[in-house]
Amino acid sequence: MASSWSRIAALTRKDVEEVRRQPGVLIPAVAMVAAVASPGFLLLIVAPRFTGVALADPDLVAAAESLSAQLPALNNLTPEGRAQAFLLQQFLMFSLLVPIFAALSLAAQAFVGEKQSKSLEPLLTTPITVPELLLGKVLTPLLLALLLMAATYLLHLVVMLTLGEAGVWRTLFLPRTLMLYLLIGPLVSVTALLSAAIVSSRANDARSAQQLGGLIVLPLTGLFVAQLAGQFLVNTTALALTAAALLIVNLGLVWLGVRVFQRETILLRWK
């Protein structure tokens, strides 16, 4: 009898192979990396160079200086570097869209795809348990979402290293940034995955499940706009609280998922 992990691995390998044979499913998620990074780069790098107008206007410099306690690394930078680093930190919040969007689009496709090809019933005839099935189906989208988030981070690092003000790239190693990428990113990705999986149980096309993204993206967009308008930064304490909240939400979604993903429910109600 196969072990639990070998069954999960078999299903994950199958999903990876399906993505490999249909790389087009990754295009929206990859495009999201560019879409997320572009506004920041345009404002921080391209606009000052082409317009000749410095970022460091008095208001922005004052806002950046007021955060020197939170981000002491800014003190070692030039005023222009401080302004660039401050704005970069604000725009980094947008990076969370990458794991959310990638997880939503790939997970919705993974579940709805099985429904559309009527391959769920044959899968359920095997000794695979429902938690194994759920885990096997979310692993591939999760891995791809995290890879794309890592790619977004690397893209920021490379651009800031090569085109940014001297030393600004170092702010990508601040605890705040690392928490954003290593803690909040994976957690919000799991939130998106579980939500997509649950919605997929009722949806017949991947788009319906993906529309859920709007609900998850809304608070993030609100936070970003509030940051820009109020010229503040979400600090590490707020991020830790957010991570705790996401953990609770995720546990709730797992609880709900286990109830939705019953063998008989999948067989009889997933149409």
Place this chain on the structure above:
Amino acid sequence: MSADLVRASSLSRRFDERMAVADLSFTLGAGEVLALLGPNGAGKTTTFRILAGLLLPTAGTVTIAGEPLTRDTADAVRGRVGLLTEAPGLWDRLTVRHNLSTFAELHGVERPRQRVDEIMQAVGLSGRAEDRAGTLSKGLKQRVAIARALIHDPPVVLLDEPTAGLDPESARDVRDFVRTLREQGRAVMVSTHNLAEAEELADRIAVMNTRLLALDTPRSLRERRRGGRVVVELEGGAAQWAPLAARGDHHVIDVESDRLTVAIDAAHTVPDLVTALAAGGARIQRVTPEEPSLEETYLELVRQDG
């Protein structure tokens, strides 16, 4: 008599207010083929899903290859049953080999690669191993689905409408394969709407419409229907002799050119019919008794059940 690989006793399954399967009892031995007939919605697929360990019965018991089906043993039961689902449900973008090897791994088959090669050879797919499943014809897809159902070498095989929608040649291949499964000593259950196929393949036939209406050999089922028909060919047209043929216990079903088709209640009335026609001056060319067909028996059973 071979050992029973499937034992169902008073099996029932209810979905909310609707009773899908009621009080179903039967056994199925090794090397036996049982055809399951019934109208749409009769509970055939639900029965298969219960026997395959996908659904639990709301009442009654099922034992598969010695393992009683319970919530705790359903995983083990699924390992002993191969279910061909109504739709092939293949992963179209993957190759035939990848489709099968994934299921081999899910079932925990030892040496999965070797087993995949064996099963592809058994169903005649060796040359198509690297083809994407989505590019195959319907008949070949069905072969892949059958191979998938057998990948873990189960003693019990359930085939849900295995020839539905297939061309005659592909359907024949599937029927030949069912015979092979019987020769291998597996217990095979086939649901079908094709009565000729059921008669050709099955050792026994079960007719169900939520509950079991009949379970017998094809011959016994046919003979179960009372009486039969006789076709009388007459010289100079049949119509004029119809009133004479309709006397007594006979009932004229059809008059066509020089052929009279007469329903009779018992075999001994055939000589009575012939004597009556001859005495009336009819010149009889041929008398052909017609055995009741399985279709008639089936329709009668379902109609009586209402």
